[in-house]
Amino acid sequence: MDHHDAEADFEGLLRAADLRVTRPRLAVLRAVGRQPHADTGSVLAAVRTEEPTVSHQAVYDVLGVLSESGLVRRIQPAGSVARYELRVGDNHHHVVCRSCGTVADVDCAVGVRPCLHASDSHGFVIDEAEVTYWGLCPACATQKSATSN
Amino acid sequence: MDHHDAEADFEGLLRAADLRVTRPRLAVLRAVGRQPHADTGSVLAAVRTEEPTVSHQAVYDVLGVLSESGLVRRIQPAGSVARYELRVGDNHHHVVCRSCGTVADVDCAVGVRPCLHASDSHGFVIDEAEVTYWGLCPACATQKSATSN
DNA sequence: GCGGAAGACTTGACTCGTTCAAGTAAAGGG
DNA sequence: CCCTTTACTTGAACGAGTCAAGTCTTCCGC
Numbered sequence: 001m002d003h004h005d006a007e008a009d010f011e012g013l014l015r016a017a018d019l020r021v022t023r024p025r026l027a028v029l030r031a032v033g034r035q036p037h038a039d040t041g042s043v044l045a046a047v048r049t050e051e052p053t054v055s056h057q058a059v060y061d062v063l064g065v066l067s068e069s070g071l072v073r074r075i076q077p078a079g080s081v082a083r084y085e086l087r088v089g090d091n092h093h094h095v096v097c098r099s100c101g102t103v104a105d106v107d108c109a110v111g112v113r114p115c116l117h118a119s120d121s122h123g124f125v126i127d128e129a130e131v132t133y134w135g136l137c138p139a140c141a142t143q144k145s146a147t148s149n
Numbered sequence: 150m151d152h153h154d155a156e157a158d159f160e161g162l163l164r165a166a167d168l169r170v171t172r173p174r175l176a177v178l179r180a181v182g183r184q185p186h187a188d189t190g191s192v193l194a195a196v197r198t199e200e201p202t203v204s205h206q207a208v209y210d211v212l213g214v215l216s217e218s219g220l221v222r223r224i225q226p227a228g229s230v231a232r233y234e235l236r237v238g239d240n241h242h243h244v245v246c247r248s249c250g251t252v253a254d255v256d257c258a259v260g261v262r263p264c265l266h267a268s269d270s271h272g273f274v275i276d277e278a279e280v281t282y283w284g285l286c287p288a289c290a291t292q293k294s295a296t297s298n
Numbered sequence: 299g300c301g302g303a304a305g306a307c308t309t310g311a312c313t314c315g316t317t318c319a320a321g322t323a324a325a326g327g328g
Numbered sequence: 329c330c331c332t333t334t335a336c337t338t339g340a341a342c343g344a345g346t347c348a349a350g351t352c353t354t355c356c357g358c
Contacts, residue, residue, distance in 0.1 A: 021352095024306080033268035058308075060346080081345090124253065131281075132279045134276075169335070173335080174335090202337085204338070210335075230314095
């Protein structure tokens with residue numbers, strides 16, 4: 001038991017996923033954990049505060065393998081670049097601000113995965129239902145109503 | 150009543166939306182109607198079969214204003230370029246093939262708009278719930294199971 | 299601990315969907 | 329039919345993401 005009780009055991013997660021433990025991977029996991037819904041650029045910047053020599057290609061590669069392995073989740077709302085989060089496996093959803101692009105988590109209203117079944121799926125084999133709510137975040141909503149006064 | 154009974158009255162739709170009626174706009178509407186879920190490049194190609202001199206910028210502009218006016222709907226599944234469809238206002242959803250990217254329509258399981266309500270929306274003012282189902286299309290599904298034999 | 303093979307990272311060029319900017323052409327109200 | 333508004337053309341630019349070649353690390357087996 002070390003002094004990082006509150007932090008996830010990223011090294012263990014990587015080993016459990018049969019992935020090599022490297023400084024860039026640990027730094028990316030910490031960065032995504034610290035800043036949920038960060039885009040690649042933000043992750044890169046955050047990583048470089050701890051590991052200044054990490055290349056942008058490494059961050060793309062790492063985010064790619066972590067996504068494939070299910071250690072991070074990649075989301076990409078229309079009109080946005082790819083964003084990443086550590087919260088995986090609970091099938092939660094997202095609400096996106098149409099004005100500023102801010103993303104927030106929304107718990108699944110149904111709770112089972114996939115949490116919706118399509119009425120007619122055209123023969124597709126469906127494994128996930130992704131829900132994106134669109135609207136205005138509190139800040140943009142008050143701003144808009146103030147402007148229209 | 151002209152000889153195009155089966156076709157939508159695109160000119161009327163444009164006028165109703167307070168948009169000028171132009172040859173590029175009519176051609177884009179026809180193209181999107183013919184080929185639902187087409188990306189910008191396909192729309193451009195289709196438009197040029199009728200109007201060979203239309204620029205690619207014009208297609209971007211037209212798709213932009215038609216989307217804003219609600220005459221076409223823009224979707225952008227993660228990892229895909231923007232796609233467009235004429236079917237608007239019925240809040241239907243989409244199923245996307247993880248393997249080949251094919252998109253198909255799925256009727257809304259609930260039927261009201263927004264068809265889901267978030268349990269805790271963090272103060273966001275939500276106006277739409279967009280559902281994307283992920284899986285494999287019939288062709289890719291049979292291909293995969295054949296390969297793994 | 300140590301060596302070697304598999305895999306990760308660095309560097310730098312490049313692709314391509316999309317946007318920007320300036321000038322020309324067309325729509326449609328008066 | 330003219331004039332103003334707004335669309336469209338042309339051509340350059342942007343930026344997220346990818347590709348490719350070479351170097352460095354990880355970690356397994358000894």
